[in-house]
Amino acid sequence: MKEFDLIIIGAGRASNLAVSAGKAGKKVALIEKSTLGGTCPNRGCVPSKLLLGYAHVANAIKESQRHFIDSSINSIDIKKIFEKTNSYISKIDSIYENKFNENVQIFKGEGSFISNNIVKVNDEQLTAPKIVIATGTRPIEAPHEKAWTSDDIFPLLGDIPKSITIVGAGFIACELASFFSGVGIKTTLLVRSQRILSNEDEEISAIFKDEFSKKMDILFDTSIKTTNYENNQFNLILENKDGTTKEHQSDALLYATGRQSNTDTLNLENTSIQIDKRGFIKRDKLFETNAKGVYVVGDASGKHMLQHAAAYEINHLGKILLEDCKEPLYFKYMPHAVFTEPxxxxxxxxxxxxxxxxxxxxxxxxxxxxxxxxxxxxxxxxxxxxxxxxxxxxxxxxxxxxxxxxxxxxxxxxxxxxxxxxxxxxxxxxxxxxxxxxxxxxxxxxxxxxxxxxxxx
Missing domain, CATH: 3.30.390.30 (FAD/NAD-linked reductase, C-terminal dimerisation domain)
Structure with missing residues (x-):
């Protein structure tokens, strides 16, 4: 059994807490099953915005006619775009690792609970009076083994598809569609209803629908009835709400239909920690779960599933654990953005x-x-x-x-x-x-x- 002052499960935004605790002289165990930094810099916010930067330039050239400028794109080196993006991603792990001092020990593997204050990772057992769960979320699994989720885009290795079908109507689906369409990959977005970005204000989402539909093929009231993959191509039967069907082909198929909790990997049944109906961990106003000394922050709580919210929570939890703060965190407001065009x-x-x-x-x-x-x-x-x-x-x-x-x-x-x-x-x-x-x-x-x-x- 290895003893620590603090165990952190998940090295996304919570890695900042590991840095602070290490500097404060605390002995910290930081557990991460994938790459340090978590979803945002490796598979989410950051690389997607890097890609969208290329699409923005391409779209500006395509739409230059509205400024009375006649221009054209001779070629887009999409492989180079992904090489540059992948090069950035490949450095994330070492960048984060260099932030920690000698008080922080990194465990690469999947952490799970043996009891309220004992965590297992690989073949080792760790214990600490304070444990932080910051395991985030993952994309809902694609229903076909050859189909992608957003996790499969970064890094995208091998052949770049000439066409892609994206299932979803939220911001992840729209942002990825914006990139692929922008750099010249034939893009089809499948939306099960007539609304897109339905969480936005209806007046705003109506404007978005009109403008976004000009940039790519969007099939509303449409879902996939059957999927067949052969000869490196998806052959789909699409079904409209009116019951009509049609055939559709594309090189790639990507599902962006939402995200789910990672707490099913934690063996919480071995603890007194409680979860809600969606599988997210319940907590009090000071981020503490039903298990004394065990805290949950970020997406794992299901409260505000945004990177800036997680960073804000981690910062406040640091005050609670390291500065004996007794004040709960209240968000005065919670902003967000969709980095598409518009x-x-x-x-x-x-x-x-x-x-x-x-x-x-x-x-x-x-x-x-x-x-x-x-x-x-x-x-x-x-x-x-x-x-x-x-x-x-x-x-x-x-x-x-x-x-x-x-x-x-x-x-x-x-x-x-x-x-x-x-x-x-x-x-x-x-x-x-x-x-x-x-x-x-x-x-x-x-x-x-x-x-x-x-x-x-």
Missing amino acids: EIASVGITEQKAKEKNIKYITSTTNWLASAKAMSTRLHYPVTKFLINPDNYEILGCHMIGPESSTMMHQVLAVMHINNDVRHIKEMLYIHPALSEALLPAAVAAVKEVEKYNKKS
């Missing part, structure tokens, strides 16, 4: 959720055309939508669609973080004619809607 950024409640929960609100949707920088893109769809509490001007939700939405959103987040009142955005001094200036008329319109509402009532 780009979406969102924070707070959507209008459909506000209606569902019977929350009092007013809305204001404003285009970006008051900004010369926005006008220079020669795009007409970008908008900002605010949901405001008419009683106190509080921003309940903000949803943007347009270039650099994720960057522009941080101006809204700063106000929400410090003193959540949309009037601050209205009263700010802006650099003219920066893209962010498009927020000024959006805030002015929102304030006017609140004043109009209050006059009526």
Whole structure:
């Protein structure tokens, strides 16, 4: 039995806690079954954005005609694109390993519980008074052995497909479709309903659907009835909701239909740790599970399945474990973005959720055309939508669609973080004619809607 001060299962964002604990003189066991760094830098956020950078340039050339520029792409070296991306991924493990001092011992293998305070990895047993579960999630398994999930894209080795069919309508499916289509691979997106990015505000997702559909083949109300793989090709029978079927072929088939908990590998039945109906671990306000001294953070809790949320939680858990902090962490807001073209950024409640929960609100949707920088893109769809509490001007939700939405959103987040009142955005001094200036008329319109509402009532 090896004794430690702290055991961490999962070396994604939680590796930062291992660094801090090691520097504080704690003896740490860090268990990781795959590559250090976890999903984000190896198979998720980072490599996907590196790929999308290439697609962005390709799309700009393809769409240059709207700027009265006649251009064409002679060739795209897709193998080189993946070589560069794979080269980055190959360095992640060593980059993370170099962060740890001599107090951190890395165990490569799958950790599981023997009891509340004993963890097994490979043939060794480890114990510690504090254990952190940060095992994240994994893609829902593809129903065909030759089909891919997002985990199979990074690194993509061997032959690059000339065509790909992607099943899904969430942000992972859309971002991967955006890349493959952008670099010239024939891309078909299969969506089981009429909606795409259904978690977004309905007004925003409707704009997205119109614009995204111009960039690739999207088959709505469609699912796969049968799958046959032979001669290095998928032969599919697709079925529409109206019962009609058609044949479809592609070199690759990728499923991006959601993610599931990794907690089924932990042998939690040997502990008093409880899970919910979805298989995610229950915890209290200080991240502690039903087993005393065992904590869960990040996606393993199923609460906020975003990298920036996990990093925020890990940082706060470090204060709890290393600085004796007794304060729970409350997120004032939880933003996210979809890095496709068009780009979406969102924070707070959507209008459909506000209606569902019977929350009092007013809305204001404003285009970006008051900004010369926005006008220079020669795009007409970008908008900002605010949901405001008419009683106190509080921003309940903000949803943007347009270039650099994720960057522009941080101006809204700063106000929400410090003193959540949309009037601050209205009263700010802006650099003219920066893209962010498009927020000024959006805030002015929102304030006017609140004043109009209050006059009526």
